[in-house]
Amino acid sequence: MSGFDQLSLDGVGRRFGTADALADLDLTIERGEFIALLGPSGCGKSTALNCLAGLLPLTAGSIWQDDQRIDTLPPEKRGFGMVFQNYALFPHLTVRDNIAFGLRMRRLPKEEVRRRTDAAIDMVRLEEHAGKLPGQLSGGQQQRVAIARATVLEPSLVLMDEPLSNLDAKLRLEMRTEIRRLHQSLGLTTVYVTHDQEEALSMADRLVVMRLGRVQQIGTPEEVHTKPTTWHVADFMGYRNLLPVSASRVDGDAVTVPLGGTTVNGVAQGRVVAGDEVVAAVRPEDVRLGNEDVTGLKGRVEVVEYQGRELAVEVALEDGVRLHARTDRKVEAGEHVTITVTPGRLLVYPSEGPADRPAAELASAGLAV
């Protein structure tokens, strides 16, 4: 199977009845890229992957592999490898036969099937398990069989559908590195579906953040991490503090919003006019606690979570708003603290009407301490 230089999705959509599971997906994948489709469950990321694989027919748009249209081809003619969430190993075939399956379907000479299967088994380090049935393997081993089976054909594109979601935390970290290593050493082009932002950030060259069947943002991990285009993306990328406020002053990009009885400065992410209802977003890492007597935000520590090097702290401001913060200082619940926001890290998003606002996290709604 020869590779491609570019794979383009052009306005791809999939409708189930009257519901759009996926709409207007435009994406160009370059050879050798690692793309992560990221989003909460039901956002259309798996639908997109199945459309790419040919397992779901499109209801709109087209897919092009260089200048050949492929969305009308059945999955067996596309030559893409796929790793399924539940691995989908053939339970009646041994590890070796599972991995050799695709090669045999291609009617390659016996000798070549044997050689390439051996190489794939070596690659995922399953030599002593080659004769076992999938049911006799652990989750991590099954996962490696699934990856070997999908990559042994040297497919032009490898599709992975949340392949790590059934593994425990430690194994997940190991397999993350493993998948990235294989991607590089085999020179694969990979599309990887996940709902875990950390996974996506650490593995992918480019992220496609999706919500309600639509693309919200496409960008490098750094772009998506530091400059989410909408507050929904921000929400998904770990901006735990999402505050529905109204902009009190706007000067170019600089926006001032009221918070905790005083005001803080943020950066506008879109068109914001003074008086607008906006959403202010900031990561807990950019909200720091201090005890120095500065004029600024003041609050009372409500909940403290130990997280190793740092503490994750929930602080109630004087106006009842709760902020998630981080500190390496030892604080205790009930303590009064001052709060600083890293300059430039409070992002202010315009909201599209009253329904498009995060639920305010007020003190009364949270845990009473």
Add this chain to the structure above:
Amino acid sequence: MSATAGPGPTLNWRHRLAERGVDRKLWLLLPATIFVLVLFIYPFLYGLSLSFQPMNGGSVLANYQRFFNDAYQRDTIFTTLKIALPAALLNVFAAVPIAFRMRGRFRGKRLMTTVLVVPITLGTVLTAQGLLNFLGPTGWFNRVLMGLHLIDGPIRLTNNYWGVFFSLIITGFPFAFLLVLSYLSGIDPTLERAAATLGASRSQRFRRITLPLLAPGLATTFLLTFVLAFSVFPSAVLVGNPAGSTRVISLAAYQAAYEQYDYSYASAIAMIMGAVELVVVAIVLVWRARLYTGSTGGKG
């Protein structure tokens, strides 16, 4: 009681039994055990001993010798096999593609399933009557064919081998279909999709993935429909030719018991019938044991 008594000898003894799964919950098995003993094991053993006591005296095996020495009787085994084996096979093979198509959700699935399963509720007599009306010498089928001048005289499809065969298909197919459908829906559909992404065509996916996983289920289905078909009795009389081509073994047993009033001989015939079924079951089970019978990854 024993928990507070401390580690005495009684406690140890109980613990050791519990480790082997012996505890008071075993009493729950008692009703079912009695039921099986009274309703199955006892009549079976009674019939078995009766078959060794010939009505007219003679050796212990006299009844069996009589059956096997009499070609008219002996042939009932082959007559029955000749009807039951093809009927069971056809039922299973016809059920596979239909069940395959009926997997998953689609509009009208419930109606389709109902239509396919209704014949179970009809009973053999109603089926036989329907067959006579439809396939008989003056039935619609023959009248249509003659009306179209495709045939000159009626084709004989009832009161012979074919009548019984059709009746077994009509009553046996729903069983086979329901069983195959449940085995098929136990196979994870993702497996086939995975095979597709690996380049397997539709027929390769069926042959390499679905069929091997389904085969043990097909074996079981075949056995159940075979056993049902082997004991065919009403339709052999009603739509068959009970004096000749469809003189099945259950008919021979019936005649011995209620026409000659030789219960001992009838018991012997019943035992032979059981043995023949057992041989077929054993052959199929030995073959089935060589297949993969573990998890098929589906909802089970």
